[in-house]
Amino acid sequence: MIRDVFFESIEINGYRGRNFELKMNPSGEHTVFVMDGNTGKTTTIELIRWCFKYKDTDAIGNFRHMWTENAHVLDMMKKGPQICTIKITFSDDTHRYLFTRTTKGTYHSETDENNRIIGDQIDEIKDSLEIDFGGDVIPSHQVNQFLKDNFRFGQSVDYFCFDGERARDLLIKASDVDNLDFLTSLINIRATHPILIRYNDQLESLKRKIYSKAKSRAPDKKIKEFVDKVERKDGEIRQAREILQQKKDELSPLVEAIRLKTIEISDLDQKRIQRQSEKYSEKVGYENQIGNIKQKWREKRVLFFENSLNWLSHIDSGYLNKLKHHVREVGRLPEPYRKDLIYACLNHKPPICQICGRELNDDASYQHVKNLEKLIASHDVQTFLAEKAKTDEILFSPEKEYESLMADYKALKDTEALKNSIVLSEEDTRLMNSLKSARSSEDQLKSKKGELESDIGFLSDEIIKMEKEKRELENSLGFFKEYQVVLLSVEKTQKTIQDAQETMKEKTIDIISSVLSESISSILGPAFSANFSREHGLLLGQDNRYDPEIGGMSGRIILAYCFAEAMTLIDPIIIDTPSGNVGSHRQPLGKHLSANHNQVICLCLPTEISDFAPFISKNPIPIENRGN
Amino acid sequence: MGDGKPIIIQERINLVLNEEFTKLLKENQDDILLKFLINDELEDYSIDQLKEILSGER
Numbered sequence: 001m002i003r004d005v006f007f008e009s010i011e012i013n014g015y016r017g018r019n020f021e022l023k024m025n026p027s028g029e030h031t032v033f034v035m036d037g038n039t040g041k042t043t044t045i046e047l048i049r050w051c052f053k054y055k056d057t058d059a060i061g062n063f064r065h066m067w068t069e070n071a072h073v074l075d076m077m078k079k080g081p082q083i084c085t086i087k088i089t090f091s092d093d094t095h096r097y098l099f100t101r102t103t104k105g106t107y108h109s110e111t112d113e114n115n116r117i118i119g120d121q122i123d124e125i126k127d128s129l130e131i132d133f134g135g136d137v138i139p140s141h142q143v144n145q146f147l148k149d150n151f152r153f154g155q156s157v158d159y160f161c162f163d164g165e166r167a168r169d170l171l172i173k174a175s176d177v178d179n180l181d182f183l184t185s186l187i188n189i190r191a192t193h194p195i196l197i198r199y200n201d202q203l204e205s206l207k208r209k210i211y212s213k214a215k216s217r218a219p220d221k222k223i224k225e226f227v228d229k230v231e232r233k234d235g236e237i238r239q240a241r242e243i244l245q246q247k248k249d250e251l252s253p254l255v256e257a258i259r260l261k262t263i264e265i266s267d268l269d270q271k272r273i274q275r276q277s278e279k280y281s282e283k284v285g286y287e288n289q290i291g292n293i294k295q296k297w298r299e300k301r302v303l304f305f306e307n308s309l310n311w312l313s314h315i316d317s318g319y320l321n322k323l324k325h326h327v328r329e330v331g332r333l334p335e336p337y338r339k340d341l342i343y344a345c346l347n348h349k350p351p352i353c354q355i356c357g358r359e360l361n362d363d364a365s366y367q368h369v370k371n372l373e374k375l376i377a378s379h380d381v382q383t384f385l386a387e388k389a390k391t392d393e394i395l396f397s398p399e400k401e402y403e404s405l406m407a408d409y410k411a412l413k414d415t416e417a418l419k420n421s422i423v424l425s426e427e428d429t430r431l432m433n434s435l436k437s438a439r440s441s442e443d444q445l446k447s448k449k450g451e452l453e454s455d456i457g458f459l460s461d462e463i464i465k466m467e468k469e470k471r472e473l474e475n476s477l478g479f480f481k482e483y484q485v486v487l488l489s490v491e492k493t494q495k496t497i498q499d500a501q502e503t504m505k506e507k508t509i510d511i512i513s514s515v516l517s518e519s520i521s522s523i524l525g526p527a528f529s530a531n532f533s534r535e536h537g538l539l540l541g542q543d544n545r546y547d548p549e550i551g552g553m554s555g556r557i558i559l560a561y562c563f564a565e566a567m568t569l570i571d572p573i574i575i576d577t578p579s580g581n582v583g584s585h586r587q588p589l590g591k592h593l594s595a596n597h598n599q600v601i602c603l604c605l606p607t608e609i610s611d612f613a614p615f616i617s618k619n620p621i622p623i624e625n626r627g628n
Numbered sequence: 629m630g631d632g633k634p635i636i637i638q639e640r641i642n643l644v645l646n647e648e649f650t651k652l653l654k655e656n657q658d659d660i661l662l663k664f665l666i667n668d669e670l671e672d673y674s675i676d677q678l679k680e681i682l683s684g685e686r
Contacts, residue, residue: 493661500652
């Protein structure tokens with residue numbers, strides 16, 4: 001599961017003007033590097049993340065430094081072309097690896113036409129990975145994937161390289177109960193057993209072999225295309241299942257968020273009732289009236305639309321009979337075409353259409369308008385009017401509806417004026433705004449839940465339909481019938497693996513919550529604990545009460561460090577000093593980190609040497625930037 | 629104030645994952661494909677051989 005990895009050294013040459021080598025203490029010892037401000041602590045951590053998250057061909061523009069996205073990687077003080085390298089040497093229990101990322105480019109300090117500094121112009125980024133001093137070399141385009149597959153660096157580098165900025169990011173995202181997609185994806189990464197992924201891949205590969213064999217045995221192109229169809233359908237089903245699972249994972253946190261929001265609204269409402277503020281009640285009353293009027297309009301809009309499609313609803317039998325008579329007797333449709341309009345068009349010098357303004361300057365246009373005068377209702381129209389068109393009474397009167405709307409509009413304006421004339425106290429205003437905001441948030445969450453449930457229902461039905469289609473396709477081809485026993489077994493085994501993965505996810509969440517709680521207690525004291533769940537995210541607790549506000553900044557930063565420990569997939573942890581943010585908890589945090597990892601690499605400010613570093617290593621190593 | 633004692637986070641999480649993994653194997657011993665996967669044997673069989681084995685099981 002977790003590879004026993006050990007980092008031996010990190011050498012940076014050129015990136016952001018940094019030039020130094022960090023040589024770790026031997027295996028079994030932690031290391032503290034003392035680096036003053038602006039030496040390159042953050043650069044080191046961000047470079048490692050950049051190297052392991054993005055393969056060389058995707059790396060341009062993805063270097064982040066503190067709050068700056070797309071930060072420069074080159075040395076801004078160097079003129080002309082430059083070459084920067086980072087070399088990371090690490091080992092596991094069998095091999096030694098040297099990862100190198102080389103970046104070539106030029107830094108431009110001039111500004112562009114938008115007055116922005118041009119910055120990095122990167123010509124090339126290339127990765128290499130040597131194993132056992134060049135005994136084996138992984139091709140550059142495979143390096144990132146190799147590290148992901150064998151060490152899961154890419155999936156966990158945000159956690160084994162951890163600093164204060166990342167801690168703050170994590171806390172904000174992990175505590176946002178309205179947006180727990182982030183946590184869901186973290187849980188999926190941490191709880192996935194890599195062996196099970198490999199098994200699933202092998203089963204997929206087996207399926208592809210069957211499809212490939214089917215195509216090779218296909219006597220003609222049509223059959224080959226048929227097999228392609230089956231294969232595509234299989235791919236669609238797999239994709240749909242993944243999306244369905246994602247949606248299901250999103251649903252339970254949402255349900256919980258709605259439940260909490262409902263409780264929040266109820267609490268606020270209770271407060272309002274207790275305050276017994278007459279003005280507040282009056283204002284709320286007016287707001288409800290306004291809400292009712294707007295709801296009435298929404299319903300009327302639907303009614304107008306429906307009735308606009310049925311012209312018969314606007315007229316009564318008297319009008320319809322006149323229409324029928326006119327067509328029968330005169331043989332043509334009555335107004336709205338107007339004789340005088342036609343004459344106005346034709347008699348104008350030059351003749352010009354009085355509706356659209358175009359000149360009727362050719363015989364065809366002129367004659368067309370002249371012919372309108374003689375327009376006869378077609379036989380179909382006459383038959384329809386004679387036989388099918390029936391109505392007894394006006395079902396919908398636009399004039400009456402307009403009057404009603406204008407009356408409602410006046411009522412709305414009057415009510416708004418009354419509402420605005422009431423001046424609430426500061427506390428009542430705050431309460432009202434909080435309630436408004438909470439209700440709006442509840443509506444959004446319920447709407448999102450509705451959409452999610454609808455998507456889940458739709459996807460479930462679609463999957464059943466697609467599976468049936470696939471089965472029918474397979475049954476109609478002799479080859480598939482022959483190998484159906486294998487295909488069915490593959491599906492069954494894949495389902496077993498997926499069920500096991502789901503159970504693992506739930507148990508991982510429980511165990512993470514449990515170890516987090518113990519970590520927090522050991523660092524902050526026995527009154528403190530932590531809770532981690534899909535529904536509530538990451539929370540600190542004190543005396544069994546959990547809230548995003550508990551613990552102050554220091555408590556929450558420590559919670560973030562402990563969470564990073566739980567999320568990482570390798571043992572070593574590379575951290576910068578938490579410094580002043582964790583106050584007097586430095587010592588237990590330092591002890592905790594030392595005890596929980598085989599390798600801690602701490603990039604420490606000189607001011608923290610006495611407060612934090614000794615709990616990790618008694619022999620800190622000073623590092624200076626060599627300059628260019 | 630806390631005492632910073634070790635919690636061995638990774639080991640505890642891995643233990644749970646491995647326990648579930650073992651349970652998966654135990655509860656599905658009749659799943660031939662799973663058995664082959666665990667023994668890293670699946671790729672040793674051709675699809676015709678798998679067809680024979682799985683048909684024989686049925």
